[in-house]
Amino acid sequence: MAGSAVSATTLKRKHLGESKSQKKRQRPVTTEAIVDRTLVTSKSQDEVTASDSFVSPQVQSEWTVSKAAGGRMVDIDPILTEDQRFLIVPYTTSIQIYSTADSLLVRRIPMPSPNRNLGIVGLRQCLTDPSMVWVACANGIISKVNWTGESETPIVASIPTASGTASSLATLLVSVGDSDAKKTSAEVVLVAEMPTDHSPTRVIAYDGELRLLNVLLKLAAGMSRLHTMETLVGAGLVYASAGKQFYLGTPRSLELASLDELAYEFYTFACEDLITATDARIVPLSRSKKGSSKQQHQQQMSIDVAIGCARGPIYCYSDILTRLQAMDAATATASKGPRESLQPKKMHWHRRAVHSLKWSRDGNYLVSGGSEHTLVLWQLDTNKQSFLPHLTGIIENIVVSASGSAYVVHLDDNSVMVLSSAQLEPTAYISGVQSAVYVNSALKDHLVPRIGEKYSLSNIDVVMALNPAAPERMYLCVGDGLQASRNGSKPYLQSVDLSSMRSIGKQAIARTSLTANNTTPSGATIIDPEIKHMAFSCDGKWLATIDEWMPPSNSQTDLGASEGDSELRKERREVFLKIWDAETAIESESQENAPLPLVSRINTPHETSHPESVLDLAADPQNARFATLGRDGIARIWKPRPRQRDGLAIKDDRGKELHTWICDIAVTVNHRQSIVAMSGADYSRIEGRLSFADDGSCLVAAFGAGDEGSIHVIDAHTGHIRYSWDDLWRGSLHGLQLLGPYVIVLSHDLRVFDMVADSLVYGLPLSNPSNLDSSSGAANLAIDRMSRHFAVSLRHTEGSELLIFSPNSMEPLLSHHFESRIAALSASAEPHTSGFLVLDNEAQVFTVSQASNDNGLVVARSLDEMQLDAVEEKLSTNGVELLDASDDEDEGEPGQNGKPEAMDIDTSDAMEIDVDEDSSSHPAIINQHQLSDIFDAAPTYAMVPLEDLFLKVAALLANKPVGSA
Known part of the structure; x- marks a missing residue:
């Protein structure tokens, strides 16, 4: 904005140094001046019909929203593959596969439930096919996903639960068949449903094809949901916890003719504290004899259980299954003799809740973690602890690799690392956006007030x-x-x-x-x-x-009387x-x-x-x-x-x-509000925003309390207030930006004011103003000085809306619905790059740019999306073929003219290529500035796709040399 143009047209009428008769400010902008049109803020872009949307399809296609990048890791155990090459990490709305060799993202698979309240709640690797994983979402969708990328559609199968809810997921293997010769191993998927008004918490079994089998466990009415649910695959046991109750289930029969006969008998006991983490292991008592049945083999095993609680203690129960069966038998027979009692071994080091707890593969150690930022290794034989302190966040999950040589530790700062169990040194580290996110459930440390x-x-x-x-x-x-x-x-x-x-x-x-x-x-x-x-x-x-x-x-006790605490x-x-x-x-x-x-x-x-x-x-x-x-002020x-x-x-x-x-x-700038806004109840309502002009010549400041506020234009070099306006916003002030001569004000209304013309260009009342009562965060405003557009984000109960406007038109160029809530909105900072960057409350990053703009913002993509693996394999294959062709050509026997004979190549299906005679003797010469124009045209994060770079370089190589025409 040119400051001279403003002063030439308005200073004669609006200068504060004029006489008292001419010192009147501009009249307040009335609501009648605002165009009476309502924005669509509760519908997604696909749901907006032609009648209620004022965005034309031609204009709408100019702006695009990229796929989500990043995200927030959820409180679920990640999966480390058996060969320890890949790490499968569950996020709120997707599962992401990382390479442990370089900690790079290999693949991102979004799940069909993007809502923050209905995100992923369970992840397990398929026991019969390691290339598959089972994923459960809070809305009850159970999916079988191919994480290797070999399938065009990663989600192989999907089915909703009967109640439409899910809280945890587990898998186990059972033997099915009429005879020993026909017995096969079948996988069973266990899903714990959330309690509803019509049904209590239940554990339901599905087969490998997601066919409903039966209900294995039904809790009493009024019981909370299952906090943990795991299985011991080698013994066919299921153990879970809810509140202070611990459940241990054993199969009624291990010899099943069909999966429909699957049934479990559960034993339960109450722990001394709220249960936050559980783990179990199998201790073989003696080797099974040949021909012994699986029922006898189960009796020759001892089950040890470790339970972590909300106040920090860890209880270890040895041979828990035998003791529970003895207690149940004594209760059933009403025996008057001494009864078996549970006498756990108590270990207490954590000050707060035990967030995760795992046995080592050899059973000599317990590995635990909590809010102390310390990984604790309990040596059970000597009762000594080893510590790995000063981690970057609270430990949420611990996973022990199949070989026991590595630990996977998930921290609450949105990071996960792979540690070697011998030296406790990280071999892989993945860290994402650590912004605050919305958590629907209470954290483990908050279970105890x-x-x-x-x-x-x-x-x-x-x-x-x-x-x-x-x-x-x-x-x-x-x-x-x-x-x-x-x-x-x-x-x-x-x-x-x-x-x-x-x-x-x-x-x-x-x-x-x-x-x-x-x-x-x-x-x-x-x-x-x-x-x-x-x-x-x-x-x-x-x-x-x-x-x-x-x-x-x-x-307040340290400050004095409570009356003067504020x-x-x-x-x-x-x-x-x-x-x-x-x-x-x-x-x-x-x-x-x-x-x-x-x-x-x-x-x-x-x-x-x-x-x-x-x-x-x-x-x-x-x-x-x-x-x-x-x-x-x-x-x-x-x-x-x-x-x-x-x-x-x-x-x-x-x-x-x-x-x-x-x-x-x-x-x-608080001339009129110096008495009203600085005392009483209006003090908490004081709001203010700042924005510089494009050329830095003036500074626009908005200051006031609620609806009573003014916008001032300040000379940035002298500090003089050139002119002011009153009542340019309504309700809470959420944003103020200066784009050219236009002052953009975001409150309960969106208003664009032209300072040079001294008139309101347009105004739009925003729907659901009750969502905008908060003075911060409910709405965001950002301007793009490169494309001369501005973006507005609005939050509501169903998510967020993002709108792109031009200062000259009230028709939004883009109206996009986000299932999550937008936490931050910013425009590109590079002078030659346009677009907007969106960060939501799930730590996901989106870019908004014009489809026709090559200098738009671009964020990271996975290796699978960039097809780097395919390109590397293709280049390797082509290199071998060229080498073989060269060797064959050199080793060919000479013909009659002393030159090697031509190779016998079938060219019937080959493409005919016209080759210039001079091109074989004159290679193409490429100058350095030509390559710089290709590779340095945009910054690293805004680099064009590799396919486009290859085509541009190939075009240089294909050009005829100078003088060959």
């Missing part, structure tokens, strides 16, 4: 930014795992490589409390500061962050503006992810009688400057100043000039 702990279930807002100097990286503000993020602690900055969707590193930006026991003396969790805002400078050399911390409300907490609020040197970290060659050096820290950038929160942070698109707007512009000593510039060890950041301009 504790004093002073409050958890937010809907705080999924993510602060995201893209660096113009490194556009292939995405920066997120995250916590120390999922549980810490739910507590409101997000002090870390994570960098993610979009080209591979792998986490590059994580750095503490705010003050952190890294202790062994991160709790207060009263037992409450210590809350770390949260990063509220983040922005990169236009050249990508500087990063500005705003972190804030305030004492939690449960600490004011005392405000006085102890800590707010910091920090400037980081992003250029040094990117240019560092010693480390792939060097930490960002801190350049300046401004304590309390905005304050009145106490520190005030920062409402927004904006970066100048043309200069290295940042602007902040505080709750005190003051907008400040910050710029760097070279450090000097005795008149000479101070430089670092590499000769780079050092800077410090200072406040260059401070402008008060």
